[in-house]
Amino acid sequence: MKKQFLMASVATLLLAGCTSEKTTTNPFFAEKYGTEYEIPPFSEITTEHIREALLKGYEEQKQEIMAIADNTEEPTLENTILALDNAGQLLTKVSSVFGPLSSSNSTQEFRDLEKEIAPLSSEMSTLIYMNDNLFQRVKKLYDDQASMNYTKEQAKLIEKYYKRFVRNGALLNETDKQKLAELNKEISLAQLEFEQNLLHETNNTFVTVDKLEDLDGLPQENIDRAAEMAKKNGQEGKWMFNMQRASCNPVLQFCTNRDLRKKVYDAYYNRGNQGNEWDNNAVSVKIIQLRLEKAKLMGYNDYASFALDDRMAKTNENVYNLLDQIWEPAVKKANEELADIRAEIKKEGNNFEPEGWDYMYYMDKAKKAKYAIDDNEVRPYLEVYNVQQGIFYVANKLYGLTFTERTDLPKYQEDTKVFEVHDKDGSLIALFYSDYFPRDGKGAGAWCTSFRGSYYKDGKRVIPIVVNCASLTPPSGNTPALQNITNITTEFHEFGHALHSFMRDVQYRGTGGVERDFVEVPSQINEHWALEPEILNVYAKHYQTGEVIPMELVKKIQDSEKYGQGFATVELVAASLVDMDLHTLTEIPANFNVMDFEQQKLKERGIPRQIFPRYRVTNFSHTMGGGYTAGYYSYLWAEVYECDAFQAYKEAGNVLDSSIAQRFRDYILAPGGIDDGMTMYRNFRGRDPKIDGLLDNRGLK
Ligand SMILES: [Zn+2]
Numbered sequence: 001m002k003k004q005f006l007m008a009s010v011a012t013l014l015l016a017g018c019t020s021e022k023t024t025t026n027p028f029f030a031e032k033y034g035t036e037y038e039i040p041p042f043s044e045i046t047t048e049h050i051r052e053a054l055l056k057g058y059e060e061q062k063q064e065i066m067a068i069a070d071n072t073e074e075p076t077l078e079n080t081i082l083a084l085d086n087a088g089q090l091l092t093k094v095s096s097v098f099g100p101l102s103s104s105n106s107t108q109e110f111r112d113l114e115k116e117i118a119p120l121s122s123e124m125s126t127l128i129y130m131n132d133n134l135f136q137r138v139k140k141l142y143d144d145q146a147s148m149n150y151t152k153e154q155a156k157l158i159e160k161y162y163k164r165f166v167r168n169g170a171l172l173n174e175t176d177k178q179k180l181a182e183l184n185k186e187i188s189l190a191q192l193e194f195e196q197n198l199l200h201e202t203n204n205t206f207v208t209v210d211k212l213e214d215l216d217g218l219p220q221e222n223i224d225r226a227a228e229m230a231k232k233n234g235q236e237g238k239w240m241f242n243m244q245r246a247s248c249n250p251v252l253q254f255c256t257n258r259d260l261r262k263k264v265y266d267a268y269y270n271r272g273n274q275g276n277e278w279d280n281n282a283v284s285v286k287i288i289q290l291r292l293e294k295a296k297l298m299g300y301n302d303y304a305s306f307a308l309d310d311r312m313a314k315t316n317e318n319v320y321n322l323l324d325q326i327w328e329p330a331v332k333k334a335n336e337e338l339a340d341i342r343a344e345i346k347k348e349g350n351n352f353e354p355e356g357w358d359y360m361y362y363m364d365k366a367k368k369a370k371y372a373i374d375d376n377e378v379r380p381y382l383e384v385y386n387v388q389q390g391i392f393y394v395a396n397k398l399y400g401l402t403f404t405e406r407t408d409l410p411k412y413q414e415d416t417k418v419f420e421v422h423d424k425d426g427s428l429i430a431l432f433y434s435d436y437f438p439r440d441g442k443g444a445g446a447w448c449t450s451f452r453g454s455y456y457k458d459g460k461r462v463i464p465i466v467v468n469c470a471s472l473t474p475p476s477g478n479t480p481a482l483q484n485i486t487n488i489t490t491e492f493h494e495f496g497h498a499l500h501s502f503m504r505d506v507q508y509r510g511t512g513g514v515e516r517d518f519v520e521v522p523s524q525i526n527e528h529w530a531l532e533p534e535i536l537n538v539y540a541k542h543y544q545t546g547e548v549i550p551m552e553l554v555k556k557i558q559d560s561e562k563y564g565q566g567f568a569t570v571e572l573v574a575a576s577l578v579d580m581d582l583h584t585l586t587e588i589p590a591n592f593n594v595m596d597f598e599q600q601k602l603k604e605r606g607i608p609r610q611i612f613p614r615y616r617v618t619n620f621s622h623t624m625g626g627g628y629t630a631g632y633y634s635y636l637w638a639e640v641y642e643c644d645a646f647q648a649y650k651e652a653g654n655v656l657d658s659s660i661a662q663r664f665r666d667y668i669l670a671p672g673g674i675d676d677g678m679t680m681y682r683n684f685r686g687r688d689p690k691i692d693g694l695l696d697n698r699g700l701k
Contacts, residue, residue: 028053028094035410037431039465040097040451042412047109050098054113057091058120064088065128068137075137077150081158084128084138085510092509100449101412104469106441129168130177138162139170153674157508160673163310169298176297183294190287191626197278198619201271202243207251207263209239217256222247243268252360265357272618273595280618284594287624288582304583304630312515312637312677316584319633323580325691326636327573327605329700333566334608340366356610363564371560375484378557381540381549384436384472384481385417387488390539391495394529398661400424401502403432413439421502430454430502431465436491437481438471446470446490448497448523456507466501468494480543485557489527496526503669511673516631518677520638521645522669528646531558532655562699567611569698574602574613576633579623583630594618636694641681643693648685 026049027033027041035041064087071079102110128134142162145155169180208230209215215223225247226239233240241247241264251264272280291303300306304316313319341354341362354362367373395401403419411418413435421430433451438444451465470490475481483491500522506512529535533554540549578598594617602613615622622628645664649655667675667684681689695701 026052028090028097029056037409037463037465038452039410039431040412042410045097047107047113050094051113051116053090053094054098054117054120057088057094058117058124061088061091061124062127065124065131065134069131069134071137075140077141077148077154077158080137080141081154081161082508084161085157085508096451096453100451100467100469103443103447103449104435104441104467105413106443125168126181129165129170130181132170135165135170138165153507153511156674157510160510167298167310172297180294180297183290183297187287187290187294188626190283190290191624194272194280194283194287195621195625197280197283198272198621198625200278201274201280201619205243205267205271205274206233207241207248207260207267208235209241209260212239214257214260215239215255217254218250219254222250222254243271249360252357253364254361258357261357261361262355269356269612269616269619273616280624281594284617284624285588285592288585288592288594289588291583291629292585292588302584302586304580307583307630310515311631311634312517313633316580319576319580319630319637322637322640322691323573323576323633326569326694326700327577329695330566330569330573330698331606331608333700334570334611335566337363337366337564337566338608338610340370344369354610356612359567359610363567367560367563370563371556373553373556373560377553378549379482379484380542380544381553382483382485382488383541383543384483384491386539386541386543387483387491388417388434390530390535391492393538394526394535394656395495395499397656398658399499399503399665400658401429428463430463430498432498432502433465433467435467435469436472437474442469442471444471446494448494448501450501453509453512454501454504454506455509455512461505464501464504466498468498470494482543485531485561489530492526492530493523496523499526500669503665504672505670506672506674513673515673515677517634517637518641518680520635521642521677524638525642525645528642529655531561534655565698565700569700570607570611571614572636574607574611575615575620575622576636577601577605578613578617579620579628579630579632582617582623639697640691640694641677641689643697644689644691645681645685645693647693 027044028049032038033041064083068080068083068087073079098110098113102114138158138161141158145158150158169177172180206229209226212223215226218226223239226241229242229247230236230238230240241251248264248268252261252268255261272278272284288303295301295303295306298306300309302316304319308314308316308319313322338354341358344362344365345352345354345358392401392403395403400423402422404422406418406420409418409431411433415437416433416435419432419434420428421432423429447469449467449469451467452462454462454464456462468491470487472487472491473481473483504512531554533551536549536554540554541547542549578601581597581601582594598613598617613620617624620632622632623630628634645668648660649657652660663684668680671680675683678688692701
C-alpha cells in the first residue's frame with residue numbers, strides 16, 4: 001500500500017514538472033472535466049493546478065461579491081441571495097477537490113499551499129460580512145419576507161444568510177466592528193498557540209522504561225513499538241511511550257506495574273499543565289477571557305449563550321438539563337464498576353483503594369472475568385468488505401438503495417473502491433468512495449467528506465460524490481483486513497453520514513447544512529444496525545470457513561459493549577460540563593486558575609475521585625482549540641435523538657422496517673437545513689425525544 005502511495009506521488013511530481021512549462025491546461029479551468037459523471041480527473045491534477053485555480057477562484061469570487069454589493073438595482077432574491085449562493089463557482093470546484101485530498105493524501109506541497117491560502121480565506125470573510133452595502137441588501141430581503149411569496153426553502157436561505165451576517169458582526173457600529181475583527185484575530189492566535197503547545201506536549205512528553213520486566217503484561221506489539229520509539233529518540237535498548245492514546249493507553253490497560261501506570265497517567269492528564277514553556281494555563285485563561293469579551297460585544301451575557309444561539313440546544317439551561325439527567329445514573333454506574341474493581345484488587349490478594357491509574361487495568365480484568373471475550377475471537381468474522389456488504393444490505397432493506405462497484409472510474413487512491421448508488425426507482429442518487437486504510441499523508445481517525453455536494457442546477461439534481469475515510473486495520477500478508485468491534489462501528493458510523501449526503505435533497509447550496517448538534521444524528525443511529533443479530537447473520541462470516549458468527553458470541557459482544565459505560569459516560573459528561581462551566585462565566589475572577597476551577601466544579605457534583613474528565617482544560621483541544629466551543633455536549637445531545645429514533649424501529653418489532661425508514665429519510669435526511677433539527681425530529685417521531693434510549697444504550701438504566 002505504501003508502494004502505491006509512493007507511485008502516486010511520483011506521478012504527481014512528474015506532472016508537476018510538466019506544468020512549470022505552463023503548457024498543460026488546468027483541468028479546473030475547463031468548462032467540464034469531460035470524465036464520466038464529471039468526476040475530478042485525479043491523475044491529471046497537480047498541486048500547481050490547484051494553486052493556480054485557488055488564486056483565480058478567490059479573485060473571481062471577490063469580483064462577484066463586489067458586483068452584488070455595488071448593484072444599484074433594488075435587491076431581489078435573484079440579484080442578492082441567489083447571486084451570493086452562486087458566487088465563487090471556481091473556488092468551490094477546486095476547494096472541494098483540495099479539501100478532501102489534503103486530509104487523505106497530504107504532502108508538504110499541500111501543507112505549504114494551505115498556509116499560503118489561509119489569509120485569503122479570512123480576507124474573503126471580512127470582505128463579505130463587513131460590507132455594509134451587501135448586508136443592507138440582505139437585511140432588506142429578510143425584513144420584507146412576509147410580503148413576498150417565497151418558497152419555504154427560499155425563506156430559509158434568506159434567513160440563513162441574514163443570521164450569518166449578524167453573527168459575523170454586521171449589526172455592530174464601525175468601532176465595534178473593528179473591535180470584533182481584532183478580537184477574532186486574537187482568539188484565533190491564542191487558539192493556535194494552545195493547539196501547538198498541546199501537539200508538542202502530546203508527542204514529546206515521554207515516559208521511559210529501563211527494564212523489560214517493568215513492562216510485564218503489555219502485549220508484544222506495544223513493547224516493540226515502545227522499543228522503536230526509544231531507538232528513534234536515541235535511547236536504544238530502552239522503551240519509550242508518548243502521550244498519543246495508541247502509545248500510552250495499552251500501558252494503563254495492561255501493565256501490571258502500578259508505579260509505571262501512575263507515571264503514564266499523570267503525564268497524560270497533565271499535558272499543558274507542567275509549568276514548562278508549553279504550558280497552556282495562561283493561554284486558556286486568555287482564550288476564555290477573549291471569548292467572553294466577544295460575547296458581550298455581540299450582546300450576550302456569556303459565550304455559551306452566543307455559541308448556542310444557532311444550535312438546536314438554543315440555551316445554556318437546555319444543555320445543563322440534558323447533562324444533569326445523564327450525570328446521576330452515570331455516576332451511580334461508575335460507582336458499581338468501582339466495586340468490581342475493588343473485588344479484582346482483592347482477588348489479587350491486595351487491599352489498596354483504587355486510584356485513577358488503576359481504573360482501566362482492573363476494569364479490563366473485570367470485563368474479561370464477566371464476559372470471557374477476546375478481540376481475537378471476533379475478528380475473523382469481521383472482514384472489512386464483508387462488513388461493507390452488511391452496511392449496503394441495511395441501506396437496501398431500509399431505503400431500497402443498490403450499489404454497483406465500478407473499477408473503471410477515476411480514483412484518487414488505488415486501494416479505494418468506487419460505487420454507483422442507485423435509488424429504489426433505479427435512478428442514480430450518488431457516487432460513493434470507500435477509503436478504509438491508513439497511509440502516509442492520511443489523517444488519523446475517520447471522517448466523511450465529498451468531492452461534490454448536491455443541489456439543483458438548471459432544474460436538475462447534481463449527483464454528490466461522497467467519500468468515507470478511515471484508518472481501519474489493513475490486510476497483511478495472507479490475512480485480509482480483519483476488524484474489531486470498534487472499527488466496524490466506525491465503518492457503520494461514517495456510512496450514516498454518507499447516507500445523509502446521498503439523500504439530502506435541497507435546491508440551494510446554502511441550505512444544505514444542519515445544526516452542529518444535529519450533525520451526528522444520522523451517523524450515530526447507523527451504528528445501531530452493526531450489532532443487530534439479524535444483520536450480523538448477513539455479513540459476519542468467518543473469512544476462511546464462511547461460517548456465520550455464533551449467536552452466543554454475538555450475545556457476549558452485546559453485553560460486554562455496555563460494560564464500562566459508567567466510567568466512559570462520566571468522563572464524557574464531566575468534560576461537557578467543564579466546557580459549559582467555563583463558557584457560562586459572566587466574568588473572569590482575578591487569578592483565575594482553570595485546573596482548580598475544573599476540579600472544584602466536578603467535586604461539587606460528586607464525581608468519583610478516580611475519574612478525570614475525558615480531557616482536562618489544558619489539553620481540551622475540542623473546546624480550547626475552537627472546534628467544539630461550548631459544544632462538547634453535542635455528542636450526547638445527538639445521542640439522545642438517535643437512540644430515541646432507533647427505538648421507533650424497536651417498537652415496531654422490526655429493525656429493518658422500511659416505512660419507518662421512509663419517514664426518517666423524508667423528515668430527517670432529505671431536508672438538510674431547510675427545517676431546524678427540532679422540527680425535523682418532531683416531524684419524524686411525532687413527539688420530543690426521551691432520554692431513556694440513551695440510558696438504555698449505555699446500560700445506565
Ligand atoms: Zn460522525
